Amino acid sequence: MVNQPLVIMEGIEKSFPGVHALNQCRLELRAGEVHALVGENGAGKSTMMKILTGVYRKDAGRIVYKGQEVDIPNTKAAQQIGIGMIHQELNLMPHLTVAQNIYIGREPRRKFRLLLNEKALEEKVRELFRTMNLDLDPRAKVSDLTVAKQQMVEIAKALSFRSEVLIMDEPTAALTTSEIEELFRMIEQLKASGVGVVYISHRMDELKRITDRITVMRDGCYIDTVNTAEVSVDRIISMMVGREIYHSVERTAIGDSAETVLEVRGLNRGKAVRDVGFHLKKGEILGFAGLMGAGRTEVARAIFGADRIDSGEILIRGKRVSIRSPYDAVKHGIGYLSEDRKRFGLLVDMDVQSNVAIASYGKFRRLGWMKRDAIESSAEQVVDALKVKTPNVSQKVKFLSGGNQQKVVIGKWLTKDSDILIFDEPTRGIDVGAKGEIYKLLEELAEQGKSIIMISSELPEILRMSHRVIVMCEGRITGQLTREEADQEKIMKFATSRTG
Amino acid sequence: MKVALTNKKQIQIKSGVLQQLLAFASLIVLVLVFTLSSDNFFRFDNLMGILLSTAVIGVLALGSTFVIVTGGIDLAVGTVMTFSSVMTGVIITFWNLPIPFGIAGGIATGAACGLISGLAVAKMKIPPFIATLAMMMITKGLSLVISGTKPIYFDEPHAADFSKISLGSVTKWLIGVEIPNAVLIFFGLAIVAGLLLTKTIVGRYNFALGSNEEATRLSGVNVNLWKIVIYTITGAFAGIAGILMASRLNSAQPALGTGYELEAIAAVVIGGTSLSGGQGTILGTVIGALIMSVLTNGLRILSVPQEWQTVIIGLVVIGAVYADILRRRKA
Numbered sequence: 001m002v003n004q005p006l007v008i009m010e011g012i013e014k015s016f017p018g019v020h021a022l023n024q025c026r027l028e029l030r031a032g033e034v035h036a037l038v039g040e041n042g043a044g045k046s047t048m049m050k051i052l053t054g055v056y057r058k059d060a061g062r063i064v065y066k067g068q069e070v071d072i073p074n075t076k077a078a079q080q081i082g083i084g085m086i087h088q089e090l091n092l093m094p095h096l097t098v099a100q101n102i103y104i105g106r107e108p109r110r111k112f113r114l115l116l117n118e119k120a121l122e123e124k125v126r127e128l129f130r131t132m133n134l135d136l137d138p139r140a141k142v143s144d145l146t147v148a149k150q151q152m153v154e155i156a157k158a159l160s161f162r163s164e165v166l167i168m169d170e171p172t173a174a175l176t177t178s179e180i181e182e183l184f185r186m187i188e189q190l191k192a193s194g195v196g197v198v199y200i201s202h203r204m205d206e207l208k209r210i211t212d213r214i215t216v217m218r219d220g221c222y223i224d225t226v227n228t229a230e231v232s233v234d235r236i237i238s239m240m241v242g243r244e245i246y247h248s249v250e251r252t253a254i255g256d257s258a259e260t261v262l263e264v265r266g267l268n269r270g271k272a273v274r275d276v277g278f279h280l281k282k283g284e285i286l287g288f289a290g291l292m293g294a295g296r297t298e299v300a301r302a303i304f305g306a307d308r309i310d311s312g313e314i315l316i317r318g319k320r321v322s323i324r325s326p327y328d329a330v331k332h333g334i335g336y337l338s339e340d341r342k343r344f345g346l347l348v349d350m351d352v353q354s355n356v357a358i359a360s361y362g363k364f365r366r367l368g369w370m371k372r373d374a375i376e377s378s379a380e381q382v383v384d385a386l387k388v389k390t391p392n393v394s395q396k397v398k399f400l401s402g403g404n405q406q407k408v409v410i411g412k413w414l415t416k417d418s419d420i421l422i423f424d425e426p427t428r429g430i431d432v433g434a435k436g437e438i439y440k441l442l443e444e445l446a447e448q449g450k451s452i453i454m455i456s457s458e459l460p461e462i463l464r465m466s467h468r469v470i471v472m473c474e475g476r477i478t479g480q481l482t483r484e485e486a487d488q489e490k491i492m493k494f495a496t497s498r499t500g
Numbered sequence: 501m502k503v504a505l506t507n508k509k510q511i512q513i514k515s516g517v518l519q520q521l522l523a524f525a526s527l528i529v530l531v532l533v534f535t536l537s538s539d540n541f542f543r544f545d546n547l548m549g550i551l552l553s554t555a556v557i558g559v560l561a562l563g564s565t566f567v568i569v570t571g572g573i574d575l576a577v578g579t580v581m582t583f584s585s586v587m588t589g590v591i592i593t594f595w596n597l598p599i600p601f602g603i604a605g606g607i608a609t610g611a612a613c614g615l616i617s618g619l620a621v622a623k624m625k626i627p628p629f630i631a632t633l634a635m636m637m638i639t640k641g642l643s644l645v646i647s648g649t650k651p652i653y654f655d656e657p658h659a660a661d662f663s664k665i666s667l668g669s670v671t672k673w674l675i676g677v678e679i680p681n682a683v684l685i686f687f688g689l690a691i692v693a694g695l696l697l698t699k700t701i702v703g704r705y706n707f708a709l710g711s712n713e714e715a716t717r718l719s720g721v722n723v724n725l726w727k728i729v730i731y732t733i734t735g736a737f738a739g740i741a742g743i744l745m746a747s748r749l750n751s752a753q754p755a756l757g758t759g760y761e762l763e764a765i766a767a768v769v770i771g772g773t774s775l776s777g778g779q780g781t782i783l784g785t786v787i788g789a790l791i792m793s794v795l796t797n798g799l800r801i802l803s804v805p806q807e808w809q810t811v812i813i814g815l816v817v818i819g820a821v822y823a824d825i826l827r828r829r830k831a
Contacts, residue, residue, distance in 0.1 A: 344718050354708070368700045
């Protein structure tokens with residue numbers, strides 16, 4: 001039993017109209033192991049997992065679960081045999097309590113199955129939390145919990161089905177360092193109890209820490225499975241991309257003589273933004289570091305006019321400007337790329353050219369008529385320049401990968417010719433290969449004289465990209481560092497220097 | 501890989517064409533069924549009657565398509581139509597002004613109502629359902645107040661030609677075929693609406709708002725302004741519908757209009773426009789409006805009682821939307 005793998009997927013084939021998504025793919029998961037599944041976006045990881053969880057049906061191949069070949073026709077079947085998945089976007093109902101969420105659809109009831117038995121429900125959840133060593137109130141409303149706690153609720157929900165296989169898709173994407181530790185403790189515990197965990201992530205340091213084995217996929221093909229301890233990060237990355245990834249060059253700081261493009265003074269917005277002031281020079285990449293919830297996104301949204309500010313001044317090239325809406329901000333040459341592309345950045349049901357042109361119809365119209373040819377040729381130029389992988393500019397954005405979608409959003413602001421670009425977590429949910437391309441692009445933009453604010457929760461990203469680093473904590477700027485001064489320890493110190 | 505992607509695109513194009521064909525095919529099937537069931541159906545005057553009865557609801561539906569594509573709704577179009585016709589009556593009959601003033605006044609009334617709904621939705625952030633429900637009640641009441649609850653007839657000598665707006669026929673004079681003007685105006689407006697929705701900046705923002713309003717706002721688009729513009733367009737179409745209606749009845753009937761908005765919405769939905777926004781075509785709306793009036797007319801010719809006609813149209817709405825959902829699920 002110990003040596004028998006929990007799950008074997010082999011010879012898995014899956015095609016979608018016009019795309020051969022999986023070609024003879026395999027995955028072997030043992031009980032009590034954390035198994036990383038890595039590969040660039042579009043490599044086939046999620047298709048593979050969707051087959052295992054019954055979202056898609058395989059075209060060919062077999063799945064052996066606990067020694068028996070099984071058929072998984074739908075998600076319910078997967079749940080019943082004990083295969084659970086924690087999605088990147090959590091699927092909880094925010095207005096219900098923790099307990100109500102965990103037993104949704106399976107509520108304990110009283111006589112005649114008419115009335116809900118809230119007490120029994122709560123007791124069941126308490127018992128579940130006891131076995132998980134999880135300290136959480138079953139009666140708490142989900143919307144009041146942090147993302148990390150919500151994730152724990154998802155894990156508890158999966159375990160309440162007696163899951164023996166747990167698939168986690170980018171579980172740390174929205175977590176702070178301490179929350180990640182909490183998650184890792186939970187994963188260790190799951191491991192000890194014999195659960196097999198499939199761990200999908202782009203963060204190499206995490207893979208090295210938490211996983212036992214790694215399976216690499218590329219372009220819908222199985223590449224290799226290796227023991228984590230025996231392989232270097234560079235080796236994993238080169239297996240994933242099959243090519244060298246971009247490494248940044250040393251850059252010198254922006255001189256004092258450079259023009260100050262943007263200056264912010266005394267910016268306040270509720271408790272999220274408190275007395276924030278800084279400046280941004282032409283051609284500079286200014287990194288905004290800090291923990292989740294430090295107020296960086298709120299600063300960006302305030303500057304961009306997306307949220308009302310309580311007080312503060314914004315100066316562009318030394319002149320005070322009034323920014324009351326994104327419309328004003330865009331007029332002043334500011335572009336904002338949200339961390340949540342699908343919600344705040346893209347028109348996913350519309351095509352590439354409409355997305356690229358959406359901020360720039362001022363120049364793409366004549367008396368209200370769209371200049372279609374101009375839009376198309378301009379979009380084609382942007383697609384070429386940014387190397388967006390799309391068959392043509394009439395492709396709907398929802399069919400593109402995360403990295404290419406991000407390029408489309410960048411393309412929107414390049415088309416608008418904005419000089420000040422605010423990137424909020426520019427590489428979130430983007431695979432390693434595309435990350436390199438985005439970094440290179442940011443550097444090129446800065447060299448061309450664009451000024452960039454880059455908010456990032458990944459310290460290596462901050463250190464690699466920024467000319468200067470601003471650190472925020474609880475709505476305030478707690479530290480400023482030059483490229484030379486900045487290192488992980490200093491940034492973390494400022495990021496946690498709560499002033500109370 | 502390149503070949504594979506090209507294939508995918510071809511498939512998408514095919515499914516788009518299929519959608520248009522499907523709605524059109526159901527219309528043809530309906531016409532065939534009624535033609536075979538009754539000798540009275542496929543006759544020139546009956547077909548013109550169908551088109552004439554489509555015109556008013558059709559124009560309302562064209563206007564409604566705009567707000568519905570943004571993901572909004574306008575419940576006021578029916579009573580705004582009535583209010584506009586009453587205002588036209590006031591201008592022509594009460595104030596004794598020439599017909600063109602009445603027409604301009606009617607359209608302006610509709611547009612003004614749309615503008616106010618738009619302001620309520622965009623600036624006051626009142627949900628479209630509520631804002632336009634209120635506008636529906638306001639215009640319904642105002643129509644009755646201004647007209648003194650009595651119909652306003654266009655029987656002054658200078659208004660003698662007013663009924664020709666709908667019922668006259670330019671084509672009879674031009675090519676000898678008698679197609680009522682209302683029908684020509686409907687098709688003309690369909691072309692205008694189609695151009696607006698696909699070729700102009702308004703149309704593009706229309707789809708952008710329906711697709712993702714917040715992303716559109718964060719792209720620096722003045723979403724409030726464009727929402728107001730779109731509700732105003734819808735109102736203007738209701739104003740035109742009001743003039744067509746008044747001309748056809750040669751009177752402004754202040755008690756009419758309630759319920760028209762729902763028929764217009766039904767036509768839009770049968771035509772494949774999604775109530776959640778971001779998707780829709782004018783051609784679909786035209787076909788949807790035609791399906792509704794062909795059904796009504798055909799069932800009447802087959803002597804199906806009025807009450808049952810309504811039941812059947814209700815079922816058709818469900819069927820059409822379900823077919824659309826099935827198709828999308830496959831795609």
